[in-house]
Amino acid sequence: MSELIKQISDPVLEIRDLSVSYNKDKSAVTAVSAGIKKNRVTAIMGPSGCGKSTLLRAINRMHDLYPNVETVGDIFLNGEDTADMSTMMLRRKIGMVFQRPNPFPTMSIHDNVIAGYKLNGIRLQKSDKNDIVEKSLRDVALWDEVKDSLIKKGTFLSGGQQQRLCIARALAFKPDVILLDEPTSALDPVATKKVEELLMQLKKDYTIVMVTHNMAQAARISDFSMFMYLGELIEYGKTKDMFIKPIDTRTEEYLTGKFS
Amino acid sequence: MAFAKQISGEGALKRRVVKNRLFAGSVIFFSMLTISPILLIVYKLVAKGYRQINIDFFTKKAPDTYEAMVAVGAGEVIPGGILNGIAGTLYMVFIASLIAIPVGLLIGIFLYDQQSKRYAGVVRDVVDILQGVPSIVLGLIAYFWVVKNITNGFSALAGSTALAIMMMPLIIRSTEETLKMIPETIIEAGFALGVPYHKIILRVLIPSGFSGLLTGILLAISRIIGETAPLMLTALGSMQVNFQIDKPTSAIPLLIWEFYNDPNMVDLIWSSSLLLMMMVLLLNLLSRQIIARRS
Numbered sequence: 209m210s211e212l213i214k215q216i217s218d219p220v221l222e223i224r225d226l227s228v229s230y231n232k233d234k235s236a237v238t239a240v241s242a243g244i245k246k247n248r249v250t251a252i253m254g255p256s257g258c259g260k261s262t263l264l265r266a267i268n269r270m271h272d273l274y275p276n277v278e279t280v281g282d283i284f285l286n287g288e289d290t291a292d293m294s295t296m297m298l299r300r301k302i303g304m305v306f307q308r309p310n311p312f313p314t315m316s317i318h319d320n321v322i323a324g325y326k327l328n329g330i331r332l333q334k335s336d337k338n339d340i341v342e343k344s345l346r347d348v349a350l351w352d353e354v355k356d357s358l359i360k361k362g363t364f365l366s367g368g369q370q371q372r373l374c375i376a377r378a379l380a381f382k383p384d385v386i387l388l389d390e391p392t393s394a395l396d397p398v399a400t401k402k403v404e405e406l407l408m409q410l411k412k413d414y415t416i417v418m419v420t421h422n423m424a425q426a427a428r429i430s431d432f433s434m435f436m437y438l439g440e441l442i443e444y445g446k447t448k449d450m451f452i453k454p455i456d457t458r459t460e461e462y463l464t465g466k467f468s
Numbered sequence: 469m470a471f472a473k474q475i476s477g478e479g480a481l482k483r484r485v486v487k488n489r490l491f492a493g494s495v496i497f498f499s500m501l502t503i504s505p506i507l508l509i510v511y512k513l514v515a516k517g518y519r520q521i522n523i524d525f526f527t528k529k530a531p532d533t534y535e536a537m538v539a540v541g542a543g544e545v546i547p548g549g550i551l552n553g554i555a556g557t558l559y560m561v562f563i564a565s566l567i568a569i570p571v572g573l574l575i576g577i578f579l580y581d582q583q584s585k586r587y588a589g590v591v592r593d594v595v596d597i598l599q600g601v602p603s604i605v606l607g608l609i610a611y612f613w614v615v616k617n618i619t620n621g622f623s624a625l626a627g628s629t630a631l632a633i634m635m636m637p638l639i640i641r642s643t644e645e646t647l648k649m650i651p652e653t654i655i656e657a658g659f660a661l662g663v664p665y666h667k668i669i670l671r672v673l674i675p676s677g678f679s680g681l682l683t684g685i686l687l688a689i690s691r692i693i694g695e696t697a698p699l700m701l702t703a704l705g706s707m708q709v710n711f712q713i714d715k716p717t718s719a720i721p722l723l724i725w726e727f728y729n730d731p732n733m734v735d736l737i738w739s740s741s742l743l744l745m746m747m748v749l750l751l752n753l754l755s756r757q758i759i760a761r762r763s
Contacts, residue, residue: 296662312676381661
C-alpha cells in the first residue's frame with residue numbers, strides 16, 4: 209500500500225488517516241490514507257456499503273451537515289488543511305455532483321449554473337454572469353442544446369442534460385477538484401456515454417474523483433483506482449495495473465465478479 | 469374464452485363477471501351517495517338564495533328588521549345586503565392571516581429543521597392538541613385575553629386572535645409536511661455549493677415548497693372563514709361596516725346566525741350561506757389548482 213501512495217507525486221488532495229463513523233461502535237471509513245493526482249480521474253470502487261460515498265463526502269466536508277457523523281483525520285487541499293477552511297471557500301474549490309441530477313427546481317438553467325454565486329450572495333456583473341454561464345455550459349457540451357432556452361427551468365431538461373447542468377454548476381466556481389458520486393447511475397447508456405466523454409475532457413483542467421460501482425466505467429475512464437472494502441482502502445494504484453494484476457486477493461475477487 | 473374455460477370452466481368465469489359487476493355497481497352507487505349531499509346543498513342554497521343575490525347584496529349593509537318586515541309583507545326582495553358581513557369577514561381573516569402566517573411558517577420550519585429533537589416532538593404534540601381544541605373554547609380564551617384586557621370590549625382584534633389560533637396548527641403542519649417532501653438532494657446541492665444553512669432554507673427550501681406553503685395557507689383560511697362560535701364571543705357582530713380594530717365587527721357567519729334568529733330576515737340566510745359556501749369552494753379549488761400545477 210504505502211509505496212503505491214508514494215507513486216502519487218505532488219498530490220492535489222492528500223487524505224491522511226481518515227476515519228468516519230456514523231455512530232460510536234461502527235466506522236464507515238477506517239484509517240484511509242491516499243493522495244489524489246492532479247488532472248487525473250481517480251475512481252473509487254467497491255461493493256455497496258463499503259464506505260466509498262462516505263469517503264468522497266468527507267473530502268468536501270458534507271458530513272458537517274449531520275451532527276451525528278464523526279470524522280477523524282486530515283485532508284489537505286494543495287497543502288492546506290481543509291478543516292481550517294471555511295466551508296464556503298472549501299466548496300468553491302471542491303465541487304460536487306450527485307447520484308441523481310439535482311438542479312434547483314425553482315431556478316432557470318441560467319440561474320442554476322451560477323447558483324453558487326447567487327445563493328452565496330456573490331455579486332457579479334451581468335456580462336461576467338453570461339460569460340460564466342456560457343463557458344460552464346460549453347465545458348459540459350450543453351451550450352448548443354440549451355442556449356435558446358436559458359430562461360427555462362432546469363427541471364425541463366432530460367436526465368442526462370440535468371446531470372450535465374449539475375456538472376456545469378460545479379464548474380462555475382472554477383474548482384480545483386470535482387467529486388462525483390455515481391454520476392451516471394440514474395442515467396441511460398447514451399447519456400452515460402456523454403458524461404463519461406465529458407469527464408475525460410474535463411480532466412485537462414480539473415482533478416476528478418469519482419465514486420462508481422460500475423467496474424467497466426472505472427476501467428474506461430479512470431487513471432487511478434481505489435478499491436474499498438468494509439470501510440478500508442484495500443488497494444490503490446494505476447487503473448491499468450489494478451485491472452491487469454491486482455495485488456490483494458479481495459480486489460481480484462471483486463474485479464472478477466466473485467462478489468459485488 | 470377457450471383458455472378460461474379450460475382452466476376454470478364456463479360457470480366460474482360467469483360468476484366472476486357477475487361479482488365484478490356487482491362490485492363496480494356498488495362502488496358507483498356509494499360514490500354517488502357520498503357526493504349527493506354537496507349537490508343537494510348547492511341546489512338548495514341556489515334555489516332559495518338566488519332571489520337575494522344582486523348588486524345591493526354586495527354593496528349595502530344589512531337591513532333592519534322593520535325594513536325587512538315591510539318588504540316581506542309586500543312580497544318583495546328584502547332590501548340591503550350583507551356588506552358589513554363581507555367586509556368584516558375579509559378584514560378579520562386578513563388580520564388573522566397577518567398573525568398566523570408568519571408564526572405558522574416559522575414554527576413549521578422549526579419542526580422540519582429539528583425533526584428528531586425531543587423538544588420538537590413536544591411542540592408537534594402541542595400543535596396537534598391545539599388543532600383539536602373546540603373553536604368555542606378558543607373564542608373564550610380570546611375573550612379573556614383580548615376583549616377583557618386589550619380592547620376593553622368586543623373587537624375585530626379579538627375575533628382575529630381566535631381565528632389566528634385556529635389557523636396556526638394547520639399552517640404549521642402543512643409547512644412541515646411540504647418541506648419534508650422536498651428531496652434532500654436539493655438541500656445537499658446547496659450545501660455542496662457552500663451555501664450556509666439559513667440561506668438554504670430561505671432561498672432553496674422555501675421557494676421550492678412555495679406552492680405547497682401557499683396551498684396550506686389557503687386551506688387554513690378556508691377552514692376558518694366560516695367559523696361562527698368563536699366570533700360570537702369576540703367580534704360580537706355589528707350593523708355597520710367596521711374597519712376599526714378595537715370595535716365590534718360583523719362577519720358573514722355571524723350575520724347568518726342573526727338572520728336565523730329574525731323571522732323577517734329568513735330569506736337572507738340562503739343567499740349569505742351561498743356566498744360563504746362559494747368563498748370556501750373557491751379557496752379549495754384554487755389550492756387544488758396550485759397543487760395540480762406543481763405536479
